Amino acid sequence: MGYLGLIAKTNKLNHNFQKSRNEILNIRERRFRALLKYAYYNSEFYHEYYDSYGIRDRDIEEVQINKLPCIDKKLFIENFNRIVTDKRLSLECIERFLMREKGRDKKYLGEYTIVHSSGSTGKPTCFIYDRSSWETILASGFRACKGEVRLKEAISKGLRGFRVLYIAATEGRFGGAMAAHSGIKGFGFHPLLLNINLPLEIWIDKINDFNPDVIIGYPSAVKILCDLISENKIKINAFRIITGGEPLIAEQRKYFQSVLHTDIFNIYGASESIILGLERDAYQGFYIFDDINYLEIDEESTFITPLYNYSQPLIRYKLTDKLMSTERMENETLPFSKIREVMGRNEEIMWFLNDNGEKDFLHPLIINTLEAEGIIKYQFVQRSNKCFEIRVESRKNTDSDTIEIKLRKQMDNILKEKNLTCLNYQIKQVDTIPINASTGKSKIVIKEY
Known part of the structure; x- marks a missing residue:
């Protein structure tokens, strides 16, 4: 048709x-x-x-x-x-x-x-x-x-x-x-x-x-x-x-x-x-x-x-x-x-200061495209307008170092495209990322600052 x-x-x-x-x-x-x-x-x-x-x-x-x-x-x-x-x-x-x-x-x-x-x-x-x-x-x-x-x-x-x-x-x-x-x-x-x-x-x-x-x-x-x-x-x-x-x-x-x-x-x-x-x-x-x-x-x-x-x-x-x-x-x-x-x-947008000192953002659905074999889910925690953390819940017997390498490569590309290479971030392995009982979903982004 x-x-x-x-x-x-x-x-x-x-x-x-x-x-x-x-x-x-x-x-x-x-x-x-x-x-x-x-x-x-x-x-x-x-x-x-x-x-x-x-x-x-x-x-x-x-x-x-x-x-x-x-x-x-x-x-x-x-x-x-x-x-x-x-x-x-x-x-x-x-x-x-x-x-x-x-x-x-x-x-x-x-x-x-x-x-x-x-x-x-x-x-x-x-x-x-x-x-x-x-x-x-x-x-x-x-x-x-x-x-x-x-x-x-x-x-x-x-x-x-x-x-x-x-x-x-x-x-x-x-x-x-x-x-x-x-x-x-x-x-x-x-x-x-x-x-x-x-x-x-x-x-x-x-x-x-x-x-x-x-x-x-x-x-x-x-x-x-x-x-x-x-x-x-x-x-x-x-x-x-x-x-x-x-x-x-x-x-x-x-x-x-x-x-x-x-x-x-x-x-x-x-x-x-x-x-x-x-x-x-x-x-x-x-x-x-x-x-x-x-x-x-x-x-x-x-x-x-x-x-x-x-x-x-x-x-x-x-x-x-x-x-x-x-x-x-x-x-x-x-x-x-x-x-x-x-x-x-x-979901909350994360606002940061970019490489030129100007405000710019990362949208949850963009960062939610990250993928690596063995990941169950992940969550972004914004610490300030200059840094954030990626919490990763993965399957048992998965190589955490391999996951981190793959995630960093993808994340670095996203930050480069957005002129946000000045940001500091770390990747942290966690046992579980909780689900909100009222929504049935895990938050992709939370803010702790």
């Missing part, structure tokens, strides 16, 4: 914005039932897993979703090769492909888009999307972000040279970067993917030269951009601002709107399903797109079932995000479920 196919799929999804709540619930149920049936008969794992819980062929048509056993990250990784429905797919081959192909454009086996999680709860996890499911993600993202602009008008603007700036972790295969890169190009727009790890003086030159119409980025990145605009270092006139990847707090939203003079479109997504929901000022919460995802929320857990991914079905996959649900009001803008807040994603 090319440009016209993406537009057709976007148009079809866009019609769901005008449907009633009951119509959306019926769509969700039909798509869930079709996915469940397909997974049961085509995935070796699900057939055996459900059979072990006494769920048979005759139950698939009527079993309630909350009566199905869930899966979590550990079970998913252990059974990766048995969950997928295309037997050409294997985790070992995919990992070799990712080691060999560092760019984003090349698809696995010529048809699969591979994304990975940030690894904030341990080793990054791979998720695969075939052509159809990836196009659903791109179309749903465009649908969410076009706002009140009519589809024909948005397409017309794109054909006239729409410029879209994306500021985030652009290296590797994070879901947001992958979707932004292929989505912007797929709809005919002109992209500039700006690595958040670049020095601020490069930000200033590139953004002023590009003069974007649309800006997509982490709230922390948009905050820095707004500061630069307020200091008259950047002059732009963007009409759409899209945030995601981190919580957007009310004070940030007000600040962005005061500087950029436009509404903020805040996307909630995850590697398991890139586009989950949308928050805007007038919505008073997030709308969760029930036509492409089945999200179950209770006080303790959140489970996701993407309704479009048949190659790697995720049925009742347990997310580590904690969501606060809220009741729908009588006259809601959109016919979807609502949540009030996403918890557990706050």
